[in-house]
Amino acid sequence: MRISELSERSGVTIPTLKYYLREGLLHPGELQGATRATYDDSHLERLRLVRTLVDVGRLSIERVREVVRAIDAPPAGRHELLGAAHEALRPHPASGAPAPEALERLAALDLPECAHSPASLQLAEALTAAAAAGWSVEPETLARWLEAMRAVAETDVVAELGEVSPGEALRYAIVGNVLTDPVLLALRRVAQEAVSAERFGTGPTRSPG
Amino acid sequence: MRISELSERSGVTIPTLKYYLREGLLHPGELQGATRATYDDSHLERLRLVRTLVDVGRLSIERVREVVRAIDAPPAGRHELLGAAHEALRPHPASGAPAPEALERLAALDLPECAHSPASLQLAEALTAAAAAGWSVEPETLARWLEAMRAVAETDVVAELGEVSPGEALRYAIVGNVLTDPVLLALRRVAQEAVSAERFGTGPTRSPG
DNA sequence: TGACATTGGATAGTATGACTCTCCAAACTT
DNA sequence: AAGTTTGGAGAGTCATACTATCCAATGTCA
Structure with missing residues (x-):
């Protein structure tokens, strides 16, 4: 055409x-x-x-x-493929390098190849930015969230099992994350509302006092 | 000063x-x-x-x-507070209005006050954008993800229980989401790598064939 | 076959968002 | 009194992501 x-x-x-x-x-x-x-x-x-x-x-x-x-x-190995996808999707540089204590916290999560992957770096940077803004994520919270995201990731990686070319798999991983990240965050908000409704009642207006 | x-x-x-x-x-x-x-x-x-x-x-x-x-x-009610926070954090308008079928899918999740909250709208829009780009999220997947995010939200809403002013609670909810959304997404990537490593081996390079 | 539209390619211009700079006169400091 | 700092207003700058214009060479169709 x-x-x-x-x-x-x-x-x-x-x-x-x-x-x-x-x-x-x-x-x-x-x-x-x-x-x-x-x-x-x-x-x-x-x-x-x-x-x-x-x-x-x-x-x-x-x-x-x-x-x-x-x-x-694309890189040849399956695992490098995922690294390349995550590298492509890294957030814009907000605050820069991760703090040493953020890197230490990754060790507590006992992950494979901890501080060497783009995702781990991303996590350390996000924790550093939160800490710099005065927000601390407790270790138990972080571990709990990781469990939750592991359940999500089970679904994700299944999708990459097909016998497709590396380029296709990479595209799939990138597009999949880009399209479903907003879904996930929206689900988080929905879940927040659900939990809030359970705790504070579903009535349309309640004064806080 | x-x-x-x-x-x-x-x-x-x-x-x-x-x-x-x-x-x-x-x-x-x-x-x-x-x-x-x-x-x-x-x-x-x-x-x-x-x-x-x-x-x-x-x-x-x-x-x-x-x-x-x-x-x-800020709005007076606890629940409206969360709605206001989510309204403030809605993603930039990418594709516009949610498709009718996306709204239908929310009903399957049996949430309180389904299609009326900013978060539900956000979810419908995200699903619509994904569908428009050729990516379908299966109902079972969506339900599973919601469960995962509910576990995350348990931690979130606890933080808003304190007897603080509405303005302070709203600020807390907004800042908390802004700062921990990147943490959550990074954890997703980390979990993807973990799952991938389990399935395809942790070796540094493996050809896909 | 010849008027006219389309194309690839290069260059320049525009719209928006988020600052950044310049001025000015009226304080304040010393 | 000399010099600095301030609040306030307006204009200027820079980056990003397009958008428009031009041009000669085709292509197309009457």
Whole structure:
């Protein structure tokens, strides 16, 4: 298909398509002369990925470029794949390096390959940011939350078991996390409301005194 | 204290402080003449809130303004408080209104006051966005995740039980969610790695074939 | 075959958000 | 009295993510 059809079918304007091509978010179409190129389903799929990362994941264009490059040249091992996905999804740098005491706390969770993975680093950074803002997460709380997230992760990793290519598995892991992170956080809020309703009653208005 | 001291102690530059004052993120200091005003600990605390929301929560300035207004004029009821907190923390509008089928799915979770809370709406929107991007979350998965998040929420709401003012409780709920959402997501990734390691072995590199 | 639309590619411009800078006169400090 | 600091207002800056314009070379269709 030509660029105009790609634009129509993807819902992305031609100027934006050209921008994505320039920025390396979209691989070039097959050139058929100086002023003609054709695009195919791989471009449509890529655009869906890009729009998901941008709209839902709020990733910057630069981060999206990292993601598509990783998907186009994925690591070979299953485990490295997950690391690459988590690396791609790391939150924007808020406060910087994790505090030493945050790293120590990871040891208490007895995880495999503790402080070496992107996820562990992410956790240490999140704990550091919370501590800096005066919020402490108790060790028991952290352990309990980890158990809860383990139950969630059981569901997650099952999805990556299929015999697909590394690039496909990586894309799957990234898109899956980007799309379901908001679901998970919304479920947390819903659960908070449920617990609150149980404790304080479901009546529409109650004064706190 | 004067603005220069407020700047030093908070780590926020004077121009930015003036900007926050203009934008209503920071309440005015006590005027003591045309060119003098004093600030106190309430300003320091407010700045810590604003910086947390901006740096960790990535909230826009406009959203932060909503938050501080809500904290300054909070709803009276305990339950409305949580709703106000969730309203403040709603994700940026990605795809818009939730699909009808997403709303139907909430009914299957047998929650109190299902489709009326900000959190339920957030969940419906997240499910809609996922579906639009071609990702379906199975009902059993959703139910399982809800159970997991309920365990998390038990810890959360306990923190709001204290006999504090509504404004303080609201601030607590908002800051708590903003600071621990990243912790929770990082724990999810860590758990994914743990599960992956269990299934595929902990060896540093394994080819997928 | 020739007018006219489309394309790839390059360059420049725009909109938004979040600051940051500059001024000014009126205090305050010394 | 000289010099610094302040509150307040307005304009300027910077980054990000597009969006618009131009151009010559095709392609298409009457």
